Amino acid sequence: MKKVVIGSGSAFWGDMLEPAVEMAERSDVQYIGFDHLAELTMALLNRMKLRNPEMGYVPDIIPWMKKLLPVTVPKGIKMMTNAGGANPLQAATEVVKVIKDLNLGPMKIGVVSGDDVLPYLDDIRKQGWKFKNMDTGEEDIDRIRDRIVAANAYTGADEIITELKNGADMVITGRVSDNALYVGPLMYEFGWEYTDEYVNQIAAAVTIGHIIECSACVTGGMSNMWKVSERPWDMGFPILEVFENGDAIVTKTPGSGGIVNPWTVKEHLIYEVIDPRNYLMPDGIGDFSTIKIEEVGRNRVKVSNLSGKKRPDTLKLCIGFQDGYIGEGQALFPSPDALEKARFSEKWLRERFKKLGVEFDELRIDYIGVNTLHGDAAEIEDKDYNEVGLRIAGKAKTKKAAEAVRREATHLWTQGPVGSSFGTPMNVRPVIALWPTLVPRDMVRTESQLMEVK
């Protein structure tokens, strides 16, 4: 049976580089997918592009490609990356420079763009479509229209497949869904089409793509298996061996640390998922209620009997809009009376804000080491803690009000209880709130092209 081997090389902007290089060096992967985008990232990249039209891609792509291409090109490994962000064409231009500098040509690079819906958002509305907020149910975007800074559709694998058919050795995309970076090569290799015949195979690709797309998160990272993960400081990234029927083996780079077992696969399968019978992706819908997970060797887990439904007619559209500012402050108090000192400081801060007449949309105060994570679920013990921290965060319409949080927290230094200790204060940050909605698939103007390096 034909087998395709595909790995995950990055889960977010800032992920580790060495595990991707080691995967390329030591394994027999044919493809590596690189996800560099999160919901907020697109808004940041858009802002960078506004300031400089030659920016707007994830700049990591340059050092990444300098290390990776010399390994992947001789082995014929194809990389799929969404590091193009808000400017895939410019990202490709930069990669072309790297290829020329390292004399690695000839190479063909597929460039996929068109996920940015912002330029024609109002055209879509004029055709009668409403961008209903999927979280809150609000009917349309009228209230936030003048504060919108980004609107990117999570597009599917269509154009990736087009460029692989055109002979691309690498594909650089914009806000293509992370999942499509894996579904694309699998559909291309196995010749699966978006027809009824291949519904379960594509749903399988969606599901197994989801299992590996967060790199170390299925190989021992953020895991319940953390105590038994081998050399966790040398954690390998995950690799899939995929068969024509959609079954796959989940494994990791040979000789690497970390762990792959049924528990790590289970914990990642249902990670960041809501309804596991309807895992909605642009290329298909995964149904996890039929899946079988079995250990077939050391760091080898087989997933089989995958199923699902045909891809939806709408794409997820993530609209980002400006929504005020957040200011934060922190202090740590030593014993004796650490918790009492934190309580005193909370009262002190609240009185200060009253005196200054500062108003917040929301203000939150936690005691670090006591209830920052456990929140209301924590029972606060009145004991003599070695130390207790206070964290304050406030959201306000104006930057000035948010600044007050930081400034007053800093004043605890000289006016708080004896022993109040500080680190470096954090800067106030603008809030980009997200408006999750849908857009008809056929209204999103995706496109692709091939760049050739001689």
Next chain:
Amino acid sequence: MKKVQLKELAYARSGDKGDVCNVGIMAKTKNVYNFLEKAITPEKVKAHFKGMVKGDVDIYPLPNIDCMNLALRRSLGGGATCTLRFDQTGKSMGPVLLGMELEADEALIEEAQQAEKEVIQKYRVS
């Protein structure tokens, strides 16, 4: 019957989708799963988190892999990009839920503890 924290019976991991926190619960054995499917209710989960979960709790069972997925709606202060929570993406919510108390059969608790020991023995790094 004996009082037991969920951590003795299952593993958990959580993450975010907007303002929804999802908690994946992985039962340590098949028998434990069958017990948890009845024992874990939306009301119980919501009560454990006190005021932290402002919306509904939905439970999605996956008996094929002895797991269940919980969706805690309106629990992350509006979502990662605008929340005032230190833990912006709800990573700590799974472990917090592991502190939930249940009443379980002593034999079942022992079975789960034995399964946990076997996991440690099997994968222990030498």
